[in-house]
Amino acid sequence: MSTLSTTENRVLMTQARNSLKGQWGTAVCAFIVYLFIFIILQVIIEVDTSGFFAIGSLIIYGPLVLGLSMFALSLSRQGEAKVSQIFDGFNRFGAALGAFFLLTIIVLLGYILLIVPGIIATYAVAMTYFVIADDPNIGAWGAIKRSNELMRGKKWKYFCLFLRFIGWFI
Numbered sequence: 001m002s003t004l005s006t007t008e009n010r011v012l013m014t015q016a017r018n019s020l021k022g023q024w025g026t027a028v029c030a031f032i033v034y035l036f037i038f039i040i041l042q043v044i045i046e047v048d049t050s051g052f053f054a055i056g057s058l059i060i061y062g063p064l065v066l067g068l069s070m071f072a073l074s075l076s077r078q079g080e081a082k083v084s085q086i087f088d089g090f091n092r093f094g095a096a097l098g099a100f101f102l103l104t105i106i107v108l109l110g111y112i113l114l115i116v117p118g119i120i121a122t123y124a125v126a127m128t129y130f131v132i133a134d135d136p137n138i139g140a141w142g143a144i145k146r147s148n149e150l151m152r153g154k155k156w157k158y159f160c161l162f163l164r165f166i167g168w169f170i
Contacts (some may be wrong), residue, residue: 019078059097070088
């Protein structure tokens with residue numbers, strides 16, 4: 001894993017482009033499906049005055065993000081990436097839900113302290129869902145700790161990599 005930390009961001013971007021060869025349509029479709037569900041959940045949270053559906057919507061976020069992470073890993077490893085993989089996070093529902101709530105608390109506490117600690121906390125736990133996707137035996141807290149270890153000394157590099165990919169996200 002240490003070789004990834006020394007790989008230049010431009011090389012990582014080239015590797016990402018190579019992983020997407022012949023898969024752009026699948027990747028875009030999966031992201032659109034994820035985004036559509038995310039927007040619907042946001043609307044439900046906004047209009048639900050009882051709070052019942054809002055809580056249900058919040059429960060869906062973790063498994064959905066885990067599924068998107070599983071899809072991204074499959075794509076990057078040039079495995080068989082399918083749009084349906086974004087729902088595979090529900091197979092690890094407990095870990096995904098636990099990670100969602102723990103991440104929310106950690107990041108919120110960081111932002112309560114000040115903006116910069118919140119940003120640092122966000123980057124420290126950024127790999128949590130990928131760790132869960134990669135290790136079926138790890139729990140939410142173990143994945144958060146592992147993400148923190150993986151991101152130690154790499155937060156700035158990750159931030160710069162994110163900036164390089166911002167055009168792709170748009």
